[in-house]
Amino acid sequence: MHFAPPVSRNRIISTFPKCYNPQACLQMKEDWSSKAKLACRDRSTRQQGLDRLKMSKAVVVGDLNVGKTCLINRFCKDVFNRDYKATIGVDFEIERFELSGLPYSLQIWDTAGQEKFKCIASAYYRGAQVIITVFDMADIKTLEHTRQWLMEALGENEPNTCFMFLVGTKRDLLSAEECQRTERDAVKMASEMNAEFWSVSSKTGENVQEFFFRVAALAFEDAVLKDMELGNCSVKIGDGGILKGDTAQQDSEVHAARKTCC
Numbered sequence: 001m002h003f004a005p006p007v008s009r010n011r012i013i014s015t016f017p018k019c020y021n022p023q024a025c026l027q028m029k030e031d032w033s034s035k036a037k038l039a040c041r042d043r044s045t046r047q048q049g050l051d052r053l054k055m056s057k058a059v060v061v062g063d064l065n066v067g068k069t070c071l072i073n074r075f076c077k078d079v080f081n082r083d084y085k086a087t088i089g090v091d092f093e094i095e096r097f098e099l100s101g102l103p104y105s106l107q108i109w110d111t112a113g114q115e116k117f118k119c120i121a122s123a124y125y126r127g128a129q130v131i132i133t134v135f136d137m138a139d140i141k142t143l144e145h146t147r148q149w150l151m152e153a154l155g156e157n158e159p160n161t162c163f164m165f166l167v168g169t170k171r172d173l174l175s176a177e178e179c180q181r182t183e184r185d186a187v188k189m190a191s192e193m194n195a196e197f198w199s200v201s202s203k204t205g206e207n208v209q210e211f212f213f214r215v216a217a218l219a220f221e222d223a224v225l226k227d228m229e230l231g232n233c234s235v236k237i238g239d240g241g242i243l244k245g246d247t248a249q250q251d252s253e254v255h256a257a258r259k260t261c262c
């Protein structure tokens with residue numbers, strides 16, 4: 001029998017995480033939906049498999065040097081590296097959570113922003129439930145490129161299957177006034193993209209955990225509700241496979257990514 005290690009205490013999410021800015025927010029809500037709550041509480045549902053490990057895939061895209069790797073490393077390892085080291089192809093982390101009492105994992109795929117690695121990275125956009133498009137708040141032209149990054153990532157996925165986020169990094173480099181101005185532009189862009197906007201600093205850690213908690217909560221609830229709609233408890237993830245099948249698919253993706261990265 002396989003026993004998963006316990007989820008670390010700081011990955012337990014019991015109340016629904018708030019959005020950053022109500023003007024560019026995917027869902028205005030304070031709590032899990034009653035349907036999702038019922039599904040999580042219902043013991044018989046649990047026994048049929050709702051409390052088996054669920055996994056969602058998030059891909060992080062954006063121009064080179066905007067801070068994608070630092071964002072992921074701040075959340076997953078609580079570190080910040082001031083030296084730039086380009087991502088070659090793709091890299092990934094898996095974070096385990098407990099949401100509404102159930103185990104849940106988020107695969108976070110870090111992709112290369114450099115043009116020459118794009119063809120490797122884009123092969124991993126497929127099967128995402130979450131697309132995180134990143135720009136550098138101190139370099140406004142990177143915001144203009146986010147639309148293109150999002151379209152490319154969406155192009156590899158089924159329509160209307162992904163939650164979209166627009167994340168501005170390096171807010172520590174801006175004055176309060178500059179930050180406000182950039183956020184105004186970003187909120188406008190996020191609304192046009194149907195994405196939720198967040199403003200973070202991986203250097204100070206500001207808003208980083210809050211952001212990933214929000215991602216995990218929205219993706220988890222969506223997985224639970226879709227599962228209920230299907231009338232069964234085997235959770236569909238990615239491009240349609242059942243959890244078991246997708247675990248195999250994800251294993252092979254992870255294996256391929258390891259080969260690419262090493």
Ligand SMILES: Nc1nc2c(ncn2[C@@H]2O[C@H](COP(=O)(O)OP(=O)(O)OP(=O)(O)O)[C@@H](O)[C@H]2O)c(=O)[nH]1
Binds near residue numbers: 171173
């Ligand atoms: N001040 C500040 N610097 C940051 C922040 N996030 C990232 N950086 C710096 O920005 C540079 C690029 O960060 P990365 O995370 O490597 O950028 P990336 O988007 O992953 O780049 P590619 O792998 O080429 O796509 C590094 O020198 C980081 O130290 C931040 O929040 N604040």
